[in-house]
Amino acid sequence: MLLGAGVLVAAGAVGVTVAFWPVGSTGTDTGDDTGRDIASTGAARSSDVDADGGDNSASTASRAPSPAPSPARVYPLSKTPRTIPAVREHVPARGPGWRPVSTSRVVVTAGGLADEGKLLAGELRMTYGGTVAPRAGDVQLKLDPGQAAKGPESYTLTVKSGRVTVAAPAEAGVFYGTRTLKQEVAGGSTASEGVVRDRPAKAQRGLMLDIARKHFTAAWIEDRVRELGDLKFNELGLHFSDDQGFRIASDTHPEVVSGDHLTKAEVRRILALAASRHITVVPEIDSPGHLGAVLAAHPDLQLKNAQGTAARGAIDISEPGAAKIVDDLLGEYADLFPGASWHLGGDEYRALAVSNPAASYPQLAAAATAKYGSGADVSDLATGWLNDRAATVRAHNRTNLRAWNDGFYKSSSVQPGKDIQVAYWTGKEIGARQPTAYLSAGRKVVNYNDEYLYYVLGQPNTFVYPTGERIYKQWTPRVLRGSTAVSASYDGQILGGVFAVWCDLAGSQTQNQVAAGIRMPLRATVQKLWDPRAQPPLSWTDFKKLATRLG
Template sequence: SPTRSYALSEAPRTIPAVREHTPARGPGWRPAPGSAVSVAAGSGALDDEARLLARELGIAHRAEAEARAGDIELALDTGQDGGPESYALTVRDGRVRISGPDEAGVFYGTRTVKQALRSGGALPEGVVRDRPGRPQRGLLVDIARKHFTAAWLEARIRELADLKLNQLHLHFADDQAVRIESTTHPEVVAPQHLTKAEVRRLLALADSLHVTLVPEFDSPGHLGAVLAAHPSLQLRTAGGTPVRGAIDIANPASARLVDELLREYAELFPGPYFHVGADEYRALTARNPEATYPALAAEARERYGPQARVQDLATGWLNDRAAVVRAAGKQPKAWNDGIHGGGVVTADRGIEVEYWTGREIGARPPAPYLAEGRKLVNLNSQYLYYVLGEPNQFTYPTGREVYEQWTPLVLRGSQPVPERYSGQVLGGRFAVWCDLANAQTPDQVAAGIRLPLRALAQKVWDPREPQLPWADFTRLADRLDRP
């Protein structure tokens, strides 16, 4: 009989789009009776990924068994180029092979399979070679000002994983509440909170889906919930007025309390990062901090010399907290407005800068941080801040704005930093802040961030010119999100 002719295949339709597809002629692949997800010999570490994909596709699973006709085979290939989150996906002769140098990359290949089948009904013939453009990609949720259930957070972890996003940042302590159980200081924790057992279940799910949970315990500001239980540690002006949310960083007892909490939570979260906050310390917003807070000024001079100011004492506090989490095996992170320039004390250059603000009075632009050689993560408040109730001139960002105007190099406002700094920009994160907590329900939050999160996923995976017009991107997102 004559040989059947096949058209040249098109790239699979996914979010984020695959970086490279070499098309071939052929029927592609779709599940059929007898299809299974198999694990190549010596790649048993991929068994969880194989079981998950098999469940999602409704086909069988075979652990470390030779692939058969119609199968998807998962394989580790430590010699494969592209980095730990890269993968190759080959569709040929009725079979699929997903390989990568690490489990994360192979997992992302399974996400491409899942999405391609949902968007087009089949995996196209040919070879996909894919990798992320940035190592840190994710979502921040302010669970301090608004309680979100463990089930809601589990849904976000699954959503992030399907979009090849790899971080969920939990801002769990603020003036309003501390929302994770503490055994060292239970008195600071709100009645509505996540138990440690719930956090461990979130961690287990996240680990299985290659998502890292990034905890944030903010200080020396945003500590109102802690200070409600420890009022003697609250910062006061020269006239004795208590300062909302600010701890007295001249008091050694303040450091002991915060460090006990940092160590406890660092032990709970096994991931490589810990965010220590450092933003919006109200002592530094006074017109003359040295006159308004003479005790802080005196302590600064005592510790750091006669030229030291309150700013230097705050920088010393940041460095000390970074040292605590580093001793616990964590990479410290801090907000950019807690990392000051021009003082006697310099912020630890090993702290990753989470750059968010173009609004704060006196906030430094990104260039000085980059010129100092610091590494930054992009949380540009113009594009990536979803602030409940839209206070202080914030508006809910749209996915289209992120998709068409933002890239990881657009750190402040709408202008990118020079390309020469690209290697110092580690990625980006979309942020949900719950300033007016009752403005939206959790379900409304999930719906509101759906398209912006998908746009972010595309731009941190591949910041080049989008391959699809926005209207087509939204139609693809809708198709992929159908049950």
């Protein structure tokens, strides 16, 4: 399109200067971010023919103006990328930015990045080039040990001179850099010129699924893994044993497995997909409570009170067979699930939910005295059970252990292992304590605040479905109980947070309804775990619009 023309008249000759820019351009950046500066100009030209039709080239040569210089395109400073979670630092620059074209490739500097490279290439419909030198239009993924001080999940993303470089000290950081790039170019958009320097504030960023009360298909769980990966979550918790069901196939105790369950082949497929997204799967067999499905096949191990009434879901920890069956299962699934993480459970043991545990369950009181001496009580026995189960999984190289906060008993003289993290979910249970009770004792805490991060199907008791807006506006990792944050001095002990889906009334929502219901809460949660500022960069309205655009 002709946008500008100048006419110069001089001594009988006519000189015309014409400048051309691509459609929609004015010589500056107007949003036409094709990734290439394709502005072109016409050359000035004077007539070589005089009024009488004669050759006038000799005379005009000395009088014609010099060709006009090509106008240099001036780009405004780039804008900060809009992603979920938001990047924490962006250094703007002037330039066209980047978007994939048919000749673009993803190349890597080390074969260990092949998985990240192939994934990104497939997502952006690019060619995977392997370990070759980058050229114009390419994306290069590289490991940079020099960035190690910023943490293994940190990365830099540089858009410059028509190419992209993602560099990080470890594969996880490279992967997160590719997630930022994927979001930037979503829907045909252009990645901003400049440098992103990014890293998470919290090391543990998770979603927990109660697949015990409600059977979720392997395909549905895999979809959540992909969603979590794109959002830079790094944990998926699977609570697969409870009163209502035991949902993963077992070789050691097949009698405890529910009809609807995941096969081990399906679990391995989930684990492989999670590993490709740098997500650790955290298994949980809750005990000594919430073992109803196991006890249905082993009623002789059910805890009974002095009147012979069975305590729902509770195993009798004074019985030697109780430890054996639980340890059998822990050992079996420790061999199935890789990694260092394990959730021990430990909550809501009904023997400690009565006013006088020793009178109600004298066999437990006797076992406590026999094991720990005079003065020991039922809470000591329960704490010893937790420590023994921790020892079982430690033997399988599990070093990142956690248990529910109400499994840490105030009155017990036996203390839980110092390495067991507190999964803080509630202050409402009998004997529950404020978060500062654990923090002041030096314990590490993971935030599961049930008033913000619990999505309980059917909304029983006082639960209501959490909203993304409330999490986005009110919650931070330091808000462990209620809506009041603990002192910033404890921030280093708060390892992260987990959004939990509990299926108390399993039939109240379908799988698809659960996925839709947790969509915005997940995005709000990871925003606050990545960057815990009370006021995020975007308003809630803009954040919702961004989530819609990114899909």
